[in-house]
Amino acid sequence: MAFSSGGGSSWAELERRLSGREAPPPDGRDSPVSRAARDGYVPPPDLWERRGDDNPGQPRVPYAELHAHSNFSFLDGASDPEELVEEAARLGLDAVAITDHDGLYGVVRAAEAARELGVRLVVGAELGLDRPGERAGPTDPGGQHLLVLARGTEGYARLCRVISAAHLRGGEKGRPVYDRDEVATELAGHVQVLTGCRRGAVRQALEAGGPDAARSALRELVAVFGGEHVAVELTNEGTARCSTRNDALSALAGELGLPVVATTAAHYHRPERAPLGQVVSAIRARRSLDEMEGWLRASGMAHLRSGTEMQQWFGRWPGAVQNAALLGVRLALDLQLIAPDLPPAEVPDGHTPQSWLRHLTLEGAAERYGPPASNPDAYAQLEHELAVIADLGFAGYFLIVWEIVAFCRRCDIYVQGRGSAANSAVCYALGITNCDPVEWHLLFERFLSSERDTYPDIDLDIEADRREEVIQHVYTRYGRTRAAQVANVITYRARSAVRDAARALGHSPGSIDALAKLVDPWGPPLDSGDDTPGPAAAAPSAGGDGQSIPPQVLAVAGALEGAPRHLGIHSGGMVLCDRPVSEVCPVEHARMDNRTVLQWDKDDCAAAGLVKIDLLGLGMLSAIHYTVDLIEQAHGVRVDLAHLPLDDEAVWDMICAADTVGVFQIESRAQMATLPRLRPRTMWDLAVEVALIRPGPIQGGAVHPYLRRRGGEPWQHLHPNMANALDRTLGVILFQEQVMQLAIDVAGFTAAEADALRRAMGSKRSGRKMALLRQRFLDGAARNGLVGRDAQVLFGQMAAFADYGFPQSHALSFAHLVFASAFLKCHYPAAFCAGLLRAQPMGFYSPQSLVADARRHGVRVRGVDLNCSDVHASLEPDPDSAGGQAVRLGLAGVRGLGTQPATRITTARQSGGPFRDVTELAERVELDKPQLEALATAGALPHRGGGSRRAALWEAGAAARHRAGMLPGTSTATPPPALPGMTRWELLAADVWATGISPDQHPVQLLRAHLDQLGALPTARLRDTGHGTRVLVGGAITHRQRPPTAGGITFLNIEDESGMANVVVSAGLRRRHTALLRNASALLVRGIVENAHGATNLVADRLEPLQLGDLASPSRDYR
Secondary structure, eight states: OOOOSSSOOOHHHHHHHHHTOOOOOOOSOOOOOOOSSOOOOOOOTTTTTTTTTTSTTSOOOOOEEOOBOOGGGSSSOOSOHHHHHHHHHHHTOSEEEEOOBTSOTTHHHHHHHHHHHTOEEEEEEEEEETOOSOSSSSSSOOSEEEEEEEOHHHHHHHHHHHHHHHHHHHOSTTOOOOOHHHHHHHHTTTEEEEOOSTTBHHHHHHHHHHHHHHHHHHHHHHHHHOGGGEEEEEOOOSSHHHHHHHHHHHHHHHHHTOOEEEOOOBSBSSGGGHHHHHHHHHHHHTOOTTTTTTTSOOTTOSBOOOHHHHHHHHTTSTTHHHHHHHHHHHHOOOGGGGOOOOOOOOOOTTOOHHHHHHHHHHHHHHHHHOSGGGOHHHHHHHHHHHHHHHHHTOHHHHHHHHHHHHHHHHTTOOEEEEGGGGGOHHHHHTTSOOSOTTTTTOOGGGTOOTTOOSOOOOEEEEEGGGHHHHHHHHHHHHOTTTEEEEEEEEEOOHHHHHHHHHHHTTOOHHHHHHHHHTBOTTSOOTTSOOSSOSBTTSSTTGGGSOOOOOHHHHHHHHHHTTSEEEEEEEEEEEEEOSSOGGGTSOEEEOSSTTOEEEEEEHHHHHHHTOOEEEEEEEHHHHHHHHHHHHHHHHHSOOOOGGGOOTTOHHHHHHHHTTOOTTOTTSOSHHHHHHHHHHOOOSHHHHHHHHHHSSHHHHHTTOHHHHHHHHTTOOOOOSSGGGHHHHGGGTTSOOBHHHHHHHHHHHHOOOHHHHHHHHHHTSSSOOHHHHHHHHHHHHHHHHHTTOOHHHHHHHHHHHHHHTTTSBOHHHHHHHHHHHHHHHHHHHHOHHHHHHHHHHTOSOSSSOHHHHHHHHHHTTOOEEOOOTTTOOSSOEEEEOTTSGGGEEEEOOGGGSTTTOHHHHHHHHHHHHHHOOOOSHHHHHHHSOOOHHHHHHHHHTTOOOOGGGOOHHHHHHHHHHHTTOOTTOOTTSSOOOOOOOOOOOOHHHHHHHHHHHHSOOSSSOGGGGGHHHHHHHTOBOGGGGGGSOTTOEEEEEEEEEEEEOOTTSTTOEEEEEEOSSOEEEEEEOHHHHHHTHHHHHHOSEEEEEEEEEEETTEEEEEEEEEEEOOOGGGOOOOEEEO
16 A cells, blocks of 8 residues: 555656666566556456356356446445456356446446456446435445346436436435335336345335235336336345245246346355455444344355356246346347437537637637748648548537636636647647647647547646636536536545454454554555565564554455545546436535536546546646736736746756756656756756656656766667657657657558557557557568567557656646746745645645745745734735745634635724734634634734733633624633743744744754754755765655655655755665654654765665654655
8 A cells, every 4th residue: 555646656766767776676566657547457367267167067057147236336345346247257147237236336347347358238226215324334224225227228328317316316425315206207117127135125025024015015016117127036045044035036926927037146256255245244334243243144155156056056946047147138238329429519600610610710820820821830730630620520529628718718717728638739729728739749649630539638727726616617507417527436545444444353443543553654555465564563573663453454454455435526527418417327416515426437437438528626727826916916017927938047047956846847856856967948858857757758768868868978769760759859758749750750650540559558458459550560660671679679668658658748738837837936936935825735845845945045934913914825025035025824724714714804804904902803703712722823813912822822712702793891801811931942833733834944943953963964965965975964754755666665855944855765774663754753864975966865774763743744645
């Protein structure tokens, strides 16, 4: 298990590449860099060798499993949908149904596996009728279940609609409420109903009232859904009671002329998964396994079985197995048939979508390119792109995205297209993107080609603090029936897995908390087989504290890790449909107000053919917007971001010096290590810098060669035809477009074929397609003179890189934001700091580190003040501060306050004047006692006689008895006693507790005298210390990182009042100090200085705690 920074490259691998060190030997953890996208389904390599091995030598008996729960029944299933399909294929089943509770969460994953393995898929759900409350909690949840299987696309749409209505009617996430009349009206004639498990109406009636009651319940189902659409379900757990029950059900079916069908009511794919099935049942019930005794099914029974085995189990009831097979074949559904289109784009009278797109494009082109005669290449490109868009019928999609961007512009919301959309001149002319693809010679086919049958991706970066306005605009424009947000499947992480596993195994609450704290937050997966397991103390010696996680808890937690726990909401994906989206995929409430979310994640939506538009919140756009507004307020200058001086030497000097804390994309320690070597001076250099520290170049071994060549090392291409693609990047592959250009120049591919090659090289690889394209590439390369090993090596490099690198267009789009943020930091450091603070949480550094960096640049930062502070950080004139402006911290940053109470304070101050004391504050503004005391702790309150913060705290507690609207004189105030003032340490601790920021000085500064006595250097002096010198430094830990590919190496960032230092901790040293590294907020580090090419590291050989107490801010830990 490890924390992830969002798919970025590992520090360890970066350090190895930059230093030219050999890769460590494989240790079972050298896996590909983790990705946000789910890989396409790939069958297990030994699946077909295992096929049918349960019944060797026996003829196959036709059978289909019509009742199976995956782990998307959320704690009522123990196998992935893909595992159920794989087992169905292995057993030779005619079909398999996925029937999860109240949703179709896992059907797309099952469909992908079924399509690959040639298995028929039946889509269904088990509807929880009359549910008294949440399924989680009770040992045996009440209510009644109705098992339905969709009949064709119409039945599928109706089932989606019924599930959606129930979830939305429930009013909150996870509590669907079905209307029985609606269920009957919508589904009758369009679904196959099975009488279901023990929670089905017929089984319940049989248990409670005998055959007569069961007969009545069965007749009611027939009356509602029709006799041809009802089947009596038989299950068998191998007991005499099961046989008696099935005899009664079979007899009832015979009376009413209904078929019987045999099912396993599977909750896992194979019997060895049964223990996990019992564990998740206990977790769902919030009980231990011991407390669940008597409620759990017989161990190992609820798994898939072959037709032969089912015939052995159900031969007593003729037709049960055969009927299941026939129904499975009849009900099989291809999910590709349900793919919707986009809603029609609104166009003026007299226009078609294509003609309106042309009009808007040429109108925008006149502004960005000038008249056609002045830029014929651009207009030729526009005509080519418009022709492709027309041939594919995609004009409406571009108009929808253009309208969203136009809304943002009208509302002064910063927005910018990202990714491959910047390869399109049409997108540039429409104002969707800000990177000119004609100037940069970008391949349009990376974005869209005539041979592509799916919509391209246009992702929009929107300033994060205003993204909700854009989302609600989309809902308003297209209606909530045709727009929904994409889900994010929240899976078990190591710590939550250990907690639930320990609870299920009967550990006490105190023990559960203690065990969870032993999980290494940046370690490898629990079930990785690593010799340094994720929990810090899997063996008593680890961490040196003698504690350990019991092996049984580790085993269960390892099985849980990665399994779906519940649904979240995607960061920005929205789906738009030409018909109600609730007919394509069920919709349910999200936790956030005014949000509805699909039951599928982004990869499910893409696989099912839904068109997703990503409205991504980008914190840096918010920070830049805030900064620009603050500059205008303070200096009367409106910075024009579209026309920044790209020849500003001061900005480039700052970047080359790696003075980039807070600067977009180049503020991490890995980026800072490369900046002094790359020494960017142009926008192209920034694009290279952004793209260089990515998994693709790192995995492809491009980083170190590029930097060496940048420094003057000679090099040459394997073949002259590679020059066009790779000259600008010194012979190494840095961008996805270069993979395509190499295919065109070296192997004679067309642009469309090159894009097909790039996509085939992606994570969802088809072995057959890759083999064909590989041969096509090698044949084409041979015709151009590149043969043998050289051609194979080049193809291998392209394949290794293609799916893990940036598009060049994306890097160039980001480069503009890099320069803009660097320009603002360089020339308006106070405003930039305030803008970053307003946009929190975002970026690599904490507010404490951002403020410390601003102080190092001469900016004065002032604490929160009731009568001076705005809601958020602001600027105040100060001739002694850099740029003549100081930063004033905002009221909303005070613990427990937030935006709304802070706004009430500033509104009252504007209308009624400054507050004289805390009593007046309590009378004019509705605040509770903790909020008043937090303001006092932050030093924000005026108090009688200008006494200490202790006096302010005393007064705050007394004033809390006052309330807005109280009559004067109805309460009394007790004057504070003579209280001593706070020490510097106490004042700093109060600041950090109340705001997370110490505005006046860095906490380590209070320890400087002690550190000087120890001989510790300030971190700023490391860069001037000779390479190989052994030194001691001390500082607060701001970041921890131990990537799974790092061979156990941990990277720390420590900070003092003078700057920051990157610390490298070996695996051996980490093992000796596991608990210290995990829990310490500050460290003394002794080690050897590495100084090379402007980058400085400290390789630690000794660690000791440095006591900062309450002065430390939490570190940010990454994978």
